[in-house]
Amino acid sequence: MSGIVYRLDDIAARFGGRVLGNAAAQVSQVATLDSAQENNIAFLANSKYRAQLATTRAGAVIVAEADAEATELPRIVCDNPYSYFAKLSAFLNPLPPAAAGIHASAVVGKTARIAASAHVGANVVIGEGAQIGAHCVIREGCSIGAGVVLGENVRLYPRVVIYHDCVLGNNVIAHSGVVIGADGFGIAMEEGRWLKIPQIGRVVIGNDVEIGANTTIDRGALDDTVIEEGVKLDNQIQIAHNVRIGAHTAIAGCVGIAGSATIGKYCRIGGSAGILGHLQIADYVEIASFTLIGKSIRERGSYSGIFPFSSNQEWRKNAAHLRHLDKLADRIKQLEQQMAALNPASDK
Amino acid sequence: MSGIVYRLDDIAARFGGRVLGNAAAQVSQVATLDSAQENNIAFLANSKYRAQLATTRAGAVIVAEADAEATELPRIVCDNPYSYFAKLSAFLNPLPPAAAGIHASAVVGKTARIAASAHVGANVVIGEGAQIGAHCVIREGCSIGAGVVLGENVRLYPRVVIYHDCVLGNNVIAHSGVVIGADGFGIAMEEGRWLKIPQIGRVVIGNDVEIGANTTIDRGALDDTVIEEGVKLDNQIQIAHNVRIGAHTAIAGCVGIAGSATIGKYCRIGGSAGILGHLQIADYVEIASFTLIGKSIRERGSYSGIFPFSSNQEWRKNAAHLRHLDKLADRIKQLEQQMAALNPASDK
Amino acid sequence: MSGIVYRLDDIAARFGGRVLGNAAAQVSQVATLDSAQENNIAFLANSKYRAQLATTRAGAVIVAEADAEATELPRIVCDNPYSYFAKLSAFLNPLPPAAAGIHASAVVGKTARIAASAHVGANVVIGEGAQIGAHCVIREGCSIGAGVVLGENVRLYPRVVIYHDCVLGNNVIAHSGVVIGADGFGIAMEEGRWLKIPQIGRVVIGNDVEIGANTTIDRGALDDTVIEEGVKLDNQIQIAHNVRIGAHTAIAGCVGIAGSATIGKYCRIGGSAGILGHLQIADYVEIASFTLIGKSIRERGSYSGIFPFSSNQEWRKNAAHLRHLDKLADRIKQLEQQMAALNPASDK
Secondary structure, eight states: OOOOOEEHHHHHHHHOOEEESOTTOEEOEEOOTTTOOTTEEEEOOSGGGTTHHHHOOOSEEEEEGGGTTSOOSOEEEESOHHHHHHHHHHHHSOOOOOOSEEOTTOEEOTTOEEOTTOEEOTTOEEOTTOEEOTTOEEOTTOEEOTTOEEOTTOEEOTTOEEOTTOEEOTTOEEOTTOEESOOOOOEEEETTEEEEOOOOOOEEEOTTOEEOTTOEEOOOSSSOEEEOTTOEEOTTOEEOTTOEEOTTOEEOTTOEEOTTOEEOTTOEEOTTOEEOTTOEEOTTEEEOTTOEEOSOBOSOEEEEOOOOOEEHHHHHHHHHHHTTHHHHHHHHHHHHHHHHHHOTTSOO | OOOOOEEHHHHHHHHOOEEESOTTOEEOEEOOTTTOOTTEEEEOOSGGGTTHHHHOOOSEEEEEGGGTTSOOSOEEEESOHHHHHHHHHHHHSOOOOOOSEEOTTOEEOTTOEEOTTOEEOTTOEEOTTOEEOTTOEEOTTOEEOTTOEEOTTOEEOTTOEEOTTOEEOTTOEEOTTOEEEEOOOOEEEETTEEEEOOOOOOEEEOTTOEEOTTOEEEOOSSSOEEEOTTOEEOTTOEEOTTOEEOTTOEEOTTOEEOTTOEEOTTOEEOTTOEEOTTOEEOTTEEEOTTOEEOSOBOSOEEEEOOOOOEEHHHHHHHHHHHTTHHHHHHHHHHHHHHHHHHOTTSOO | OOOOOEEHHHHHHHHOOEEESOTTOEEOEEOOTTTOOTTEEEEOOSGGGTTHHHHOOOSEEEEEGGGTTSOOSOEEEESOHHHHHHHHHHHHSOOOOOOSEEOTTOEEOTTOEEOTTOEEOTTOEEOTTOEEOTTOEEOTTOEEOTTOEEOTTOEEOTTOEEOTTOEEOTTOEEOTTOEEEEOOOOEEEETTEEEEOOOOOOEEEOTTOEEOTTOEEEOOSSSOEEEOTTOEEOTTOEEOTTOEEOTTOEEOTTOEEOTTOEEOTTOEEOTTOEEOTTOEEOTTEEEOTTOEEOSOBOSOEEEEOOOOOEEHHHHHHHHHHHTTHHHHHHHHHHHHHHHHHHOTTSOO
């Protein structure tokens, strides 16, 4: 938290929107409507929570045009309160500065090239030939393999591992425990034993990608695994070798994407979903949580495959029939035939 | 293993229960009925395994009252053999001591306060303003962010990461690869690009919580993510921002809990289950493995949502009908109408 | 990439197969048919992709007997093009050498025994009594607990953690973020509080096992967790305490295997599948992705339990009926009885 206070009209001058109510109201931090204090500015992103405007103790709020008159609190009225809030919060909560320079305990290959403005933390290991761009922040304990290229302003939280030769664009963020470029799962059976297939592709990651904690992205078997620009990955996602994820796709936690799947742009994939290998998913596809995609999706739209839950007792009764749906269908067909025989004049 | 031997009557004097058979029998370690040797004490937690009493080579056993006469082996009879065993095993298998002090290779912020009795291992990094309580054990390679507060007797296994400002209570255990306080998955779309929403809440963890290997718990977006006292988390669980987990809830491996979900106290959640965002789960709810909870659960009880498996061949036949259940239901309705037309006198 | 070029006839002399076309053709690297250049050798593992032979720019290809005449490119004809390719690729892409010796920053217990030919990287910590076999490569930041035994030629990528007393055979590979031997999830409820059950078993891993990034294998509660020789584990798999996995079984990413499950030899388990605790799975069982195995499988074969996905709209219609399958079945039964009453002469 910056601690500095800002007037509403100064905020509007910077980020747009129009001020209603006391334009001189001062705030120093963002908060939820529910927990806001007088020095906070909250936001209403969805009119259905409008009732909270009556009870919030926020000093000011950000609202959409439709809610401009739903409160008398000092307010900024704008088109998209949620993205307005995102930008204001980023302004009020800058990342802590990281001093340029290489910690004495870091182990850096002689042929690595590290920008003077980069921060390299304690116990970081950087391999031969690696390139670290301007303003990168490599926190303690990261491992950067030989030949890795990081663009500018990349931020690696503690204990990220990047295997050799992978490439990250500008402004990439990787959280702790992320592993980029481990070997894909490539094996061939011969005479009762698995042979390992060397994984000689790379991982190539575009600009503005964020990768959540403990997510893994495997290197390609022969060609590269590719994450296009603006992709956002939550925690504990597994991305197999030779997957390609289109620009600006967002994927929630615990999703698994099998080898050589291709995901379009601007897709949204819910938590714990899965996508089988070699499938193709079109642009603008939404996939529900916990859904396995077992064949390619050629058209944009929303797709689900969630088994609905119930009490154990009901579940047992219903699930038992699931194992015999085929027989149930046969019995319906038989009844229809018997009915038709009884009633031969009927058209159907 | 302590190597020290104990008489059954001495054990009963310490942990309760009554001794039957040779009270002078000596044991030095716990074991399963199946693999026990003469110097081991085994336990029978479930009468249905009673037959194993006849074949075990254990020197003594722990049994419930109902099984008191099911063997002639030296035995301790008690109310809850499983918890008795837990306590006895903890006594016989104390954790290895960790010498107080800070390893020379650790990098500790000048304003961090570390109890003299704490152990700080090799290559640990501790940020400014962090507080480490008495008897904490911080194993090699952990990263403790600025402003983090650890209570007393916290045990962090190698390579745990705790981001800035998070708070852990007393006796918390976190296994290797755990990441606490990484950014939650908060993004807002504006003009075709995702904006990052700063995650300015913390993770606050109560006393006596254990966290399994590679589990991730994200910091709150605005308010905190909260894990109440006595919660037990297995490996590879993902807990999103602003989740609250009630006291003494136990969660098995690979579960994903989406943002702002609230889980009650004393719940038990099976492996690979999922809970969608913003839902509320009552106290004492049991959720089966592999079940997605897609709406709030207001009443205690056991809930399931598992698609039953079968041979591929049967699965193909049954799953095909699943896609047309709606039509099957229509056909049944039509048959009922036709039947009613044939038989107009019937009440139904 | 080695950079060295090889003639087809030299390759065949080394790995077998017969050469058709120009035996003096030279290649230096493997590639896919699609992206190959003139100095690459590609492979056709499945005749259905035969059309790609017409367009590839590869300098040579590996094909099966059935495809021997499907191209005029210089080619090696063999029984199993995929395993042939695996071996050739391993030959062309040897692992980078790792210099023998212990990095100055490593912290090694006085009683640990480390082979002279082993590589111990920066910031590695090795506990008392550990044994590291010949030609092991322990990359930076690994943590090897007290009493751990590694066979020969074990390769640990950066930031692997192995808890005390675990045993790994020869040629084991563990990728970054792997945690071997963390405590299993053993708790006993007593008077409203969970007691921790000490996990005093080990993890014992056979020869030639590979373990993917961020996979976790818990130590046994009393007896050991066992991974037999030749098992191949992808990323982000969770293996609970006292599991046994039979030799040469291959498991894809994100699978969870609950405590004390026993998996046979030569099984293949798809991504994100789950296996409940204490179950037994026979040898040569194939389990589809996203399938929960809720009871033991006694016979080899292929098994599935995937809820099929559809558009959200269709899904809603069909899933609603799932909650009432029991009632649908009752209505069918009732119709059958009514039909039988109408038609008493019918045999059925």
